[in-house]
Each structure stands twice: as structure tokens, then as C-alpha cells.
Amino acid sequence: AQTVTQSQPEMSVQEAETVTLSCTYDTSESDYYLFWYKQPPSRQMILVIRQEAYKQQNATENRFSVNFQKAAKSFSLKISDSQLGDAAMYFCAYRSNLRYGGSQGNLIFGKGTKLSVKP
């Protein structure tokens, strides 16, 4: 079974600074997808960024980028130029590649990292 671990329950960053959130995962599969979701106090789950395991290039979405290390099974999220609106819970999630069957397509989540942004 796949597992996702976020070792930082809480993180803090100064506004305009850069912060990196850590995520490691365990799987025996070779093809899968990784995601970072943001959950603000409203509870809405918002997709921040996604990465296909077969792609070597790290995904980037504006101020958000990932460092995907497949061999190390590591998937960290970097937030640049942090803004007050970035304050939220961040969840790392894993999903099997449906094309290869044996998969439900559900997300497996880490326990989350609470990010605070100081003005």
C-alpha cells in the first residue's frame, strides 16, 4: 500500500520570503501522480500543482514549484514570494496511474502542513 508522509506539522514564513514544504511517499509503482492541495480556513480543497512521475521536469505554477526526486521518493513544494493569502493547510497527495489498472484513482493524502505567513 502506498503511504504519504509530511514531516512538518507546522511551518512559518515571512511575507515575500520563500518556504519549502516537505513530502515523502512510499510506493512500489513506477507510474503515478503527485499533487499538492491547499486547504484555507474555508475548508475548500484547492489544487496547487501536480506532477506526473514519468516526467523528469519539475512542475511549476507561477510562484509554486516542486522538487520531484523520484529515486528518493520525495516531492517538496516551494512557495516563492509568499503572500498572506498563502496561509493554509497544505496536503501532499499520491494517486496511481489508472492506465495500468489495479487502481481506484483515489488520492492518498499526507497529514498536512499548516503554513503561517507573517506580515
Added chain:
Amino acid sequence: DARVTQTPRHKVTEMGQEVTMRCQPILGHNTVFWYRQTMMQGLELLAYFRNRAPLDDSGMPKDRFSAEMPDATLATLKIQPSEPRDSAVYFCASVGRGQGLYEQFFGPGTRLTVL
């Protein structure tokens, strides 16, 4: 602006009462997931439907939970009888046909409190 809707947003009930939560997936989406979020367990899968057929409900306590999808526009999660340990936020998420490789769209969640 297509989105997943869930009702009610909040529910407070007493132990032993029946609770029904509803989810309306995005029109055209054929896969629906139910997740539960608690402080202790985090986000975990309860049940999963594709084309209205239940494919997996191994995450649900079978004696008290049931999930159905009576039609393509409605998924329900029922707890009978409810217990205090069921207090959690319940999320529904949907995925479109052909979009299954990527994003699950989440509803706003139902916060359930069982006293």
C-alpha cells in the same frame, strides 16, 4: 463556473440519529469519491463510484454507513445510527471521463458534529 456542491454545509445532531449528506458532482463527471477528514486520521477514502456503480467502500464502517448514487447528479452518504466518533468533515469529489488522470474537484465539505 462548474463546481461540486454538498449539502448541508454544517450538521449538528445527537448520537443515534440518522444523518444524510448529499453531493452533486459536476455535470458530466462519472466518478465520485467520498472522503472523511479528522484531526487524528487526516483525509481518508470512504467510498468510490464510477458510472454510478460502487467500486469500493472498504473505508466505510459497514454496520452504520451506506453510500449510494441514485442518479448521475446525486450521491448520498448516510450514517445510521450516528456516533460521536463520526464527527468530521465529509468531502465529496468528482472527476470527469477522460480527465481521470488529473484533477479531482472537491466540494466544500459537510462539517458533522455528533453530540
